[in-house]
Amino acid sequence: MAGERILLVEDSPTQLEAARSLLEQRGYQVATAHAGEEAFEMIRADRFDLVLSDVIMPGISGYELCARVKEDLADPPIFVLLTTLADPRDIVRGVECGADNYITKPYTADDLTARIEQVIANRELRRREKPGEPARISFLGETYTITSDPRQILALLLSSFEELTRTNEALQTSKQRAEAATRARDEVLATVSHDLKNPLGTIYTSASLLLEMPLPPDAQRRQLEIIKRTAGRMDRLIMDLLDVSRMEAGRFSVEPAPESLHSIIAESHELLDPIATAKTISLHTDLPAADATVHADRDRVIQVMSNLIGNAIKFTPAGGSITIAVQPEEGMVRLSVIDTGVGIAEENQNRIFDRFWHAGQGGGSGLGLAIAQGIVRAHNGRIWVESGQGGTRFHFTLPLYAEASRS
Numbered sequence: 053m054a055g056e057r058i059l060l061v062e063d064s065p066t067q068l069e070a071a072r073s074l075l076e077q078r079g080y081q082v083a084t085a086h087a088g089e090e091a092f093e094m095i096r097a098d099r100f101d102l103v104l105s106d107v108i109m110p111g112i113s114g115y116e117l118c119a120r121v122k123e124d125l126a127d128p129p130i131f132v133l134l135t136t137l138a139d140p141r142d143i144v145r146g147v148e149c150g151a152d153n154y155i156t157k158p159y160t161a162d163d164l165t166a167r168i169e170q171v172i173a174n175r176e177l178r179r180r181e182k183p184g185e186p187a188r189i190s191f192l193g194e195t196y197t198i199t200s201d202p203r204q205i206l207a208l209l210l211s212s213f214e215e216l217t218r219t220n221e222a223l224q225t226s227k228q229r230a231e232a233a234t235r236a237r238d239e240v241l242a243t244v245s246h247d248l249k250n251p252l253g254t255i256y257t258s259a260s261l262l263l264e265m266p267l268p269p270d271a272q273r274r275q276l277e278i279i280k281r282t283a284g285r286m287d288r289l290i291m292d293l294l295d296v297s298r299m300e301a302g303r304f305s306v307e308p309a310p311e312s313l314h315s316i317i318a319e320s321h322e323l324l325d326p327i328a329t330a331k332t333i334s335l336h337t338d339l340p341a342a343d344a345t346v347h348a349d350r351d352r353v354i355q356v357m358s359n360l361i362g363n364a365i366k367f368t369p370a371g372g373s374i375t376i377a378v379q380p381e382e383g384m385v386r387l388s389v390i391d392t393g394v395g396i397a398e399e400n401q402n403r404i405f406d407r408f409w410h411a412g413q414g415g416g417s418g419l420g421l422a423i424a425q426g427i428v429r430a431h432n433g434r435i436w437v438e439s440g441q442g443g444t445r446f447h448f449t450l451p452l453y454a455e456a457s458r459s
Contacts, residue, residue: 056101056172057081061091061117062134063109071104074161080168088112095121095129102130102168104155107142115149122150130171251282258282292419296407299426306349306430310453313344313385317376320357324365332370335361338377344385345453352427353450356435359420360389360446367444368393384433384449396439404437424448 062068085091107114118131133154153171258275298304328335364374372392379386405425428435428448435448
């Protein structure tokens with residue numbers, strides 16, 4: 053069908069030239085306009101088979117241009133809108149102003165040509181129709197006879213477009229999730245490569261010394277202790293990464309059992325007290341006289357306590373104090389780790405449980421608090437922070453065994 057006269061209306065010189073060149077290569081005669089007002093005067097003064105118009109332009113829009121052309125001319129040209137379809141209502145606006153069809157940007161040469169051929173073929177079918185005959189249309193190279201009421205046809209087409217829009221939104225959501233998963237994977241790889249590089253270097257150096265130099269027994273023992281301590285750091289990082297991976301995949305679980313809360317806190321205190329003492333920080337407890345039995349995975353709760361107390365030690369100056377406190381709540385018990393440290397800036401308090409987030413001081417993988425949150429949630433508890441200039445208070449809850457056994 054090439055040879056038809058087409059008016060191309062586009063305010064972008066680059067897009068205008070690209071489309072003009074493409075259409076002329078396919079054998080169409082092309083005139084151009086840069087604005088709606090200019091295009092309207094050209095249409096009134098000359099004869100065009102088809103108008104291809106952008107929607108968003110300076111002055112009158114493509115919708116307004118189409119409406120004027122359809123209202124003012126007795127035999128208007130075919131009018132096709134060029135649109136990005138950013139809003140599904142764009143199509144309804146196109147129908148409202150009388151457009152014959154639309155083409156989605158960006159488009160390929162084949163897409164553009166196929167759509168032009170289709171709308172021209174439909175115009176020829178309409179011209180051959182007799183009054184009262186069913187409408188015939190060309191679609192994907194075939195001709196169909198339509199007997200439905202126009203309003204019924206419009207409702208069906210708009211419903212189909214609405215379903216396509218929902219499908220597209222679902223695909224976009226899936227794409228975003230896939231991109232998020234890719235970013236998470238890249239973060240894990242970056243963390244592994246960064247946080248394992250230095251320990252591996254330390255192990256390599258110590259092993260080289262043991263193999264290449266005659267060291268006295270005390271020096272050999274020091275190098276072996278360095279290797280053991282460094283390997284322990286690497287093992288903790290790998291276990292943290294595995295925990296986070298299980299949490300994100302929904303495969304993380306705990307094995308709760310009746311446990312003495314006083315016993316859990318005593319073990320946590322015993323584990324962390326030497327580290328606090330080495331920094332001249334006092335670590336003490338504030339517990340009710342009566343013990344409580346919680347429904348908890350003992351090792352995992354001690355892991356949470358170790359993360360919270362370890363963070364408190366890291367950010368509390370020498371001479372400060374850390375308190376482990378317990379307070380009953382309805383059906384639960386609240387454990388708190390309270391320090392006299394530097395505190396957490398208010399703008400950072402909603403980020404501290406994010407994976408790989410660092411407060412900007414000290415080392416670590418940035419996974420400890422994210423894992424603590426995952427463990428607490430697996431116990432159907434909650435964890436939160438309160439912080440200010442006087443220090444930081446981390447709180448988390450665990451279910452009491454008596455309450456858990458009833459549910």
